[in-house]
Amino acid sequence: MTTALVRALGALAHEAAHAPAPAGCDCPPPAVLADRADGTVVRSGAFVAKAHAPGTDTATLAARLALAARPALADVLLAPLPVPPPKGPVTAAGPPSPLSPYLTELHGRPVTLWPHGEPVDPQDPDAAPWEEAAALLARLHSTALPASAPPASPLPAGRPPAAALPAMRGPVKAALAVDRMRAARPGEPSTVPVLAAWQRLPAWARGEAPAPAHRARFLCHGDLHLGQLVREPAPPGRWLLIDVDDAGSGDATWDLARPAAWYAAGLLPPDVWFRFVDAYRVAGGPALCAQGDPWPELDVAARALTVQTAALALAKSAAQDRDPDEVEGMMIEACARIAALPPELATEPAS
Structure with missing residues (x-):
């Protein structure tokens, strides 16, 4: 500090x-x-x-x-x-x-x-605002992308306008997590399933190419998790999203990918996951089909967030000279399952 x-x-x-x-x-x-x-x-x-x-x-x-x-x-x-x-x-x-x-x-x-703002209480998981988070994302994703974000008030003389809104940083952050893992655990067997799952992703999800046009057209938060919600003013105030450091244009499924990855890894109960998906759809979220299985839209981003989470877990545990904990281990195991998928099940879904 x-x-x-x-x-x-x-x-x-x-x-x-x-x-x-x-x-x-x-x-x-x-x-x-x-x-x-x-x-x-x-x-x-x-x-x-x-x-x-x-x-x-x-x-x-x-x-x-x-x-x-x-x-x-x-x-x-x-x-x-x-x-x-x-x-x-x-x-x-x-x-x-x-x-x-x-x-x-x-x-x-x-x-x-x-x-x-008052944050989510980590000691009360049953009160976590999953539906509210989904509705906020739906409204954000439904907002038209600005060519450049206009100021809330007139600019003083001589102040330049803000730059055009950049791309959402999700894929870049995933790539940085993998690089950090490689540096922390060079050549270690524990990184093999994570790297294998990483290589199965399309280039755009690894930050190595632009996202397909049909994906890169939404206003995104870029780093959605429960720590990014606060009540403001404090209860009974409304829930709002905070931290726009990664916000920008991009694939809206990335904002849904962390809870999707937790659900797929067994960390998020199915009933909570379905409540989250239903709330997003009810609020008109454009990233998912209105009904039916949402996984074809979510698959790539969920796999990328699984790899990112596992890579960060391995990097942090190496820095702290410890083994990954149970939750971290579940994400690493999820990478092993992704790496074992047949090639036809690990490719970019059709637009």
């Missing part, structure tokens, strides 16, 4: 929550919600400050922030907050970026501000 960065994020969130700051403020200290390679998140009161990954392309991040700020998606995506002007040396934050009113910089990292 970078202490200076965490303190600066907490100060920025605190400043945003108190404009102007009251004299003798007795607020509780900021809380670190996440500190990973892909982002550091700190909360102060009702505000959250996020430092995005080092090396993040700020032009594409600005396009994704503009997408999240679109009024048409206010009931789907949590909207970012404008960055306040600098108030002195407390945070060492700069002014809002020329690319976006929602973006600034701290300690060389791009930083954004968000309302705090």
Whole structure:
């Protein structure tokens, strides 16, 4: 954890929550919600400050922030907050970026501000909002792709418009997970079924070629899991999707693929899976046929997410000098079953 960065994020969130700051403020200290390679998140009161990954392309991040700020998606995506002007040396934050009113910089990292939302309770799996997640995805996938995401308010003079919305990063992240596994466990037998399942995927699902035109035409979240939902405001507020770092145009089945992969591996109960699929269809989700078996549409993305999850499990367990746990082992076993499929069952389904 970078202490200076965490303190600066907490100060920025605190400043945003108190404009102007009251004299003798007795607020509780900021809380670190996440500190990973892909982002550091700190909360102060009702505000959250996020430092995005080092090396993040700020032009594409600005396009994704503009997408999240679109009024048409206010009931789907949590909207970012404008960055306040600098108030002195407390945070060492700069002014809002020329690319976006929602973006600034701290300690060389791009930083954004968000309302705090109540996350899914990991200790209460029966209350997980699977139907709500499916309905949110259906609305997102049904939204027309913008040529470029327009700002929520007029741009100040001299501020360039946001870049065009980029492609969803799902296949790229899957490829990075496989590369990370290879580096962590070079030549180890445990990686063989994962690599075999990876090679059975079409090139577009490995991030090595553009997706077929019939697949790459939806607005996608890019990294759907239950940790990407919050209630805002806190209960009884509505559920919204958060974290648009991977959002963009692409194959909408990728957003359905993680629960599909869990179901296929035996980690998600069938009744929960069918509730999720039914809720997506009822909400008009365009990625699945209206009735019948959804697996022909989901197969490729589900296999890709299975490989990604297994590869990350092997990489992380190697870094921690441990064996994969039971859940991780089930995903690795699922890769072995994929690798054993006859060739005619492991090919791209017809459009």
